[in-house]
Amino acid sequence: MRPFDEDAMSAASGFSLAEREAVYHAIMTRRDVRSQFLPDPLPDDVVARLLTAAHHAPSVGFMQPWNFILVKSEAVRARIRDAFAQANEDAALMFDGERRQAYRSLKLEGIVEAPLGICVTCDPTRSGSVVLGRTHNPRMDSYSTVCAIQNLWLAARAEGIGIGWVSIFREGELKTILGIPDHIEVVAWLCAGFVDRLYDEPELSVKGWRQRLPLEELVFYDGWGRSEP
Numbered sequence: 001m002r003p004f005d006e007d008a009m010s011a012a013s014g015f016s017l018a019e020r021e022a023v024y025h026a027i028m029t030r031r032d033v034r035s036q037f038l039p040d041p042l043p044d045d046v047v048a049r050l051l052t053a054a055h056h057a058p059s060v061g062f063m064q065p066w067n068f069i070l071v072k073s074e075a076v077r078a079r080i081r082d083a084f085a086q087a088n089e090d091a092a093l094m095f096d097g098e099r100r101q102a103y104r105s106l107k108l109e110g111i112v113e114a115p116l117g118i119c120v121t122c123d124p125t126r127s128g129s130v131v132l133g134r135t136h137n138p139r140m141d142s143y144s145t146v147c148a149i150q151n152l153w154l155a156a157r158a159e160g161i162g163i164g165w166v167s168i169f170r171e172g173e174l175k176t177i178l179g180i181p182d183h184i185e186v187v188a189w190l191c192a193g194f195v196d197r198l199y200d201e202p203e204l205s206v207k208g209w210r211q212r213l214p215l216e217e218l219v220f221y222d223g224w225g226r227s228e229p
């Protein structure tokens with residue numbers, strides 16, 4: 001192996017050491033935010049940067065299947081929060097005993113507290129019925145939309161903006177509230193707002209719900225279940 005050469009690395013990537021570190025810093029310190037939102041509105045230019053980051057995500061066949069519905073209205077966000085509350089009650093009943101109690105103690109959304117809601121959708125018809133790369137797996141358009149969300153989430157981390165992904169909804173209710181056509185898939189409701197602090201570790205881990213798995217247990221070599229030769 002070639003000896004590590006910092007100058008060569010920077011020349012090859014076009015990233016200085018500090019820039020490379022900044023990328024990993026954003027990745028490692030990004031958090032899902034539920035309750036640390038500040039009420040200050042997000043400036044339009046910052047929101048535009050986040051959406052631009054999202055729009056530069058990879059997508060199957062370059063179909064760019066996403067739309068972003070920006071929801072500032074408190075009244076609309078209150079309806080979305082009510083839709084969450086109903087679905088969350090069903091969700092709690094799916095757990096038993098102590099786990100149900102623990103689930104109920106978690107705060108799993110900041111829909112009203114966050115000054116901006118972003119509903120991210122996926123349009124499976126965006127570039128016709130046959131899409132390069134989606135021919136044998138129709139879910140690839142949803143996966144592309146998730147890539148856009150992750151770009152937005154990391155850019156937000158760098159901008160000091162917290163993002164909380166809320167998925168505890170009956171999709172039909174969100175569609176009704178937001179007037180989303182039937183053929184469009186709702187991929188995410190994102191709560192967005194400035195934050196004054198972030199958890200160092202995932203909140204679900206801090207609160208004892210579930211811990212990060214050891215990476216070594218998740219990596220196989222040359223086939224499913226095969227450990228390092």
Ligand SMILES: Cc1cc2c(cc1C)N(C[C@H](O)[C@H](O)[C@H](O)COP(=O)(O)O)c1[nH]c(=O)[nH]c(=O)c1N2
Nearest residue numbers: 030031032034107108109165166167168202203204
């Ligand atoms: C597809 C999807 C859907 C959801 C989430 C994430 C993703 C990727 N997460 C956030 C999730 O709980 C969180 O990412 C993990 O707990 C890890 O924490 P950090 O994101 O590292 O802080 C999430 N969190 C929450 O409080 N309510 C929710 O409904 C959801 N839904």
